[in-house]
Amino acid sequence: MIIRGNEPDQIRLIKRLYKPGNYFMQGNEAVAYGALFAGCRFYAGYPITPSSEIAETMARELPKLGGYYLQMEDEIGSIAAMVGASWTGFKVMTATAGPGFSLMQENLGYAVMTETPLVLVDVQRSGPSTGQATKGAQGDFFQARWGTHGDHPIVAVSPTSGQDAFWETIRAFNIAEKLRTPVVVLFDGVLAHTREQIKIPDVSEVEITYRKLPENEEEAKLPFGDPHGDGVPPMPLFGHGYFTHVTGSTHKENGLRDVYTPEVHDRLVRRIHRKIEKNREVYEKYEEHFTDDAEILVVSWGVTARPALGAVLRAREEGIKAGLFVPKTVHPFPGERMRELAKKSRAILVAEMNLGQMIIEVERYVNDDVLLKGVNKIGGVPLTVEEILREIRGVA
Amino acid sequence: MAKKIYSTYPMVKYLRKEALPTALCPGCGGGTVLNAFANAIDGLKIDPKDLVVVSGIGCSAWIASPYFLADTLHTTHGRAIAFATGVKVGLPDKKVVVISGDGDLASIGGNHLLHAARRNIDITVILVNNFIYGMTGGQVAPTTPFGAKTTTSPYRNIEHPLQISETVAAAGASYVARWTTAHVYQLIESIKKALQVKGFSLVEVISQCPVQYGRRNRMKEPAEMLRWFLKNSVPVSRARNMSPEELEGKFVIGEIVNRERPEFTTELNKLIDEVQEHFGLKEE
Ligand SMILES: Cc1ncc(C[n+]2csc(CCOP(=O)(O)OP(=O)(O)O)c2C)c(N)n1
Numbered sequence: 001m002i003i004r005g006n007e008p009d010q011i012r013l014i015k016r017l018y019k020p021g022n023y024f025m026q027g028n029e030a031v032a033y034g035a036l037f038a039g040c041r042f043y044a045g046y047p048i049t050p051s052s053e054i055a056e057t058m059a060r061e062l063p064k065l066g067g068y069y070l071q072m073e074d075e076i077g078s079i080a081a082m083v084g085a086s087w088t089g090f091k092v093m094t095a096t097a098g099p100g101f102s103l104m105q106e107n108l109g110y111a112v113m114t115e116t117p118l119v120l121v122d123v124q125r126s127g128p129s130t131g132q133a134t135k136g137a138q139g140d141f142f143q144a145r146w147g148t149h150g151d152h153p154i155v156a157v158s159p160t161s162g163q164d165a166f167w168e169t170i171r172a173f174n175i176a177e178k179l180r181t182p183v184v185v186l187f188d189g190v191l192a193h194t195r196e197q198i199k200i201p202d203v204s205e206v207e208i209t210y211r212k213l214p215e216n217e218e219e220a221k222l223p224f225g226d227p228h229g230d231g232v233p234p235m236p237l238f239g240h241g242y243f244t245h246v247t248g249s250t251h252k253e254n255g256l257r258d259v260y261t262p263e264v265h266d267r268l269v270r271r272i273h274r275k276i277e278k279n280r281e282v283y284e285k286y287e288e289h290f291t292d293d294a295e296i297l298v299v300s301w302g303v304t305a306r307p308a309l310g311a312v313l314r315a316r317e318e319g320i321k322a323g324l325f326v327p328k329t330v331h332p333f334p335g336e337r338m339r340e341l342a343k344k345s346r347a348i349l350v351a352e353m354n355l356g357q358m359i360i361e362v363e364r365y366v367n368d369d370v371l372l373k374g375v376n377k378i379g380g381v382p383l384t385v386e387e388i389l390r391e392i393r394g395v396a
Numbered sequence: 397m398a399k400k401i402y403s404t405y406p407m408v409k410y411l412r413k414e415a416l417p418t419a420l421c422p423g424c425g426g427g428t429v430l431n432a433f434a435n436a437i438d439g440l441k442i443d444p445k446d447l448v449v450v451s452g453i454g455c456s457a458w459i460a461s462p463y464f465l466a467d468t469l470h471t472t473h474g475r476a477i478a479f480a481t482g483v484k485v486g487l488p489d490k491k492v493v494v495i496s497g498d499g500d501l502a503s504i505g506g507n508h509l510l511h512a513a514r515r516n517i518d519i520t521v522i523l524v525n526n527f528i529y530g531m532t533g534g535q536v537a538p539t540t541p542f543g544a545k546t547t548t549s550p551y552r553n554i555e556h557p558l559q560i561s562e563t564v565a566a567a568g569a570s571y572v573a574r575w576t577t578a579h580v581y582q583l584i585e586s587i588k589k590a591l592q593v594k595g596f597s598l599v600e601v602i603s604q605c606p607v608q609y610g611r612r613n614r615m616k617e618p619a620e621m622l623r624w625f626l627k628n629s630v631p632v633s634r635a636r637n638m639s640p641e642e643l644e645g646k647f648v649i650g651e652i653v654n655r656e657r658p659e660f661t662t663e664l665n666k667l668i669d670e671v672q673e674h675f676g677l678k679e680e
């Protein structure tokens with residue numbers, strides 16, 4: 001089989017190279033190792049702070065595993081090369097930050113439209129524009145959701161620590177493969193550069209999935225059909241003599257362009273949406289702490305979820321009934337669970353390193369009788385336990 | 397009726413019949429390019445199963461993608477070569493061909509073109525130079541001749557056209573040739589050579605767009621454009637002895653460069669081998 005990464009040889013190489021155990025490493029390195037364990041054997045990227053160590057780690061490690069590192073001329077070329085490589089059967093990844101993420105948006109849309117599995121890590125940094133290039137932030141929440149044009153679904157996951165980044169990167173690959181879709185990893189510059197203890201497991205403990213391939217010629221002839229009723233078409237890879245046509249223009253089930261028939265566009269784009277909506281169990285994930293009896297609910301994501309947990313723990317010590325809700329897959333937003341939790345809460349604080357982005361999503365699931373407040377900080381320095389605790393006390 | 401025409405055309409076996417007829421205007425040079433490409437594939441007896449054709453956006457991008465019966469990737473405007481780079485790394489033993497327009501490959505995609513040539517990755521690019529943005533309605537292109545009229549240079553073009561082949565040759569390509577649609581047999585031979593070269597190859601085809609370019613520059617008929625090409629073509633050997641002034645408005649045709657240089661995917665795989673060897677990771 002042409003899909004690289006599932007051969008016993010890959011398992012042998014991983015076992016040889018990466019002994020299970022505790023390592024002291026950066027969040028960025030954890031992302032890279034997660035990708036390698038998930039079977040990523042093709043990386044195309046363009047350096048940008050604070051993501052560059054992901055590229056550096058991939059450049060060093062991929063050749064050992066028989067994988068390919070490409071430094072492209074820019075971010076547009078990077079994601080383009082990834083799409084090309086994905087159609088030959090590779091699991092592919094790139095990593096970037098703010099300005100690079102902006103450049104990738106057009107072809108991110110292309111990957112959505114052509115249902116190309118890929119993983120795009122956005123190590124969020126302070127913006128707009130070159131902003132504080134070396135500082136972390138959480139300002140790309142909506143860029144991940146709506147950065148490209150048109151009606152499209154997107155899946156984005158967001159790790160809360162270096163250790164989590166290892167596992168969430170693997171999960172991103174699994175979602176991408178299962179749903180034949182691009183997946184964004186919304187990481188951030190703070191965790192990316194924080195060194196901490198990270199446990200590398202034995203490769204046998206890692207669940208690895210692969211995209212569905214056509215079972216017969218019939219299925220291969222419909223690269224954008226839905227033969228299994230789950231909205232996810234099997235992917236006929238290039239080089240197998242299927243004569244597949246792939247286009248970012250509106251296409252029929254057989255891949256051929258039809259940009260004039262309204263029904264064809266409607267059918268295609270709705271199926272791409274349905275594929276994501278209907279397969280919630282593949283990607284929905286959140287964490288909860290003390291939500292059973294919480295009156296004050298802190299909602300937080302990514303890097304900020306850590307001081308948020310600290311603040312909730314301290315509030316509990318003070319007898320305040322605080323709880324924490326952390327969406328791990330941030331798009332599509334875990335709205336159902338949010339609605340349930342909101343019903344039980346008196347006040348909701350949304351803590352994030354921006355001027356209020358996820359709070360807009362939260363608001364959609366919260367009734368008017370709940371006090372909803374953002375805890376926001378920009379400038380490149382993460383929120384502290386104290387800062388969040390102060391806000392909890394304020395509404396207690 | 398249509399079927400009868402196709403069945404008498406020997407190259408029809410290479411075409412995706414359900415995608416026909418093509419969307420190209422009557423008299424467009426794109427048909428000649430498709431014909432030449434099919435003949436080159438046929439001449440070399442390349443199995444279309446061993447071929448991936450990538451294109452960007454534009455009329456010329458449609459020439460082989462979707463019409464050629466192979467794996468075809470129709471990408472975003474300007475990015476075809478970058479997509480093709482990923483395909484080639486994934487399938488180093490296949491022929492990866494990019495067919496697209498001058499606006500697509502040399503304007504918005506100029507950066508990818510230069511860097512693919514620099515890397516010398518084994519991709520064959522057939523660049524259809526019709527001096528204009530055909531698909532979007534005839535706007536000025538980086539290849540529009542000095543003084544020519546287009547919808548966005550209605551008075552006259554005051555920019556100088558990019559000499560694509562010379563630029564790509566300077567960037568490091570292994571093989572570069574330029575022909576016009578009036579030189580079909582030479583064009584087929586050059587495409588064949590380009591497909592056989594191990595490295596980056598570019599075949600620039602000066603092609604007629606009677607509808608958007610010709611019409612605005614006193615060459616409404618396709619044949620008038622072909623006569624213009626023939627009249628102004630200068631073989632490379634002769635061009636070497638001509639001054640820039642003499643070459644103004646001429647089409648230098650023939651092989652611009654043909655040389656061996658280390659190829660990217662070969663070097664990449666060699667590097668991987670060395671690294672695996674070095675770390676003792678090769679299977680015993
Ligand atoms: C990012 C982007 N910008 C602009 C366009 C609009 N556009 C479509 S085709 C084209 C020009 C194509 O010109 P060329 O490559 O010379 O091909 P031709 O149609 O002349 O064969 C442009 C500008 C686009 N599709 N995408």
Ligand code: SF4
Nearest residue numbers: 420421424455530605
């Ligand atoms: S507009 Fe010009 S380039 Fe486009 S199909 Fe018509 S003749 Fe060909």
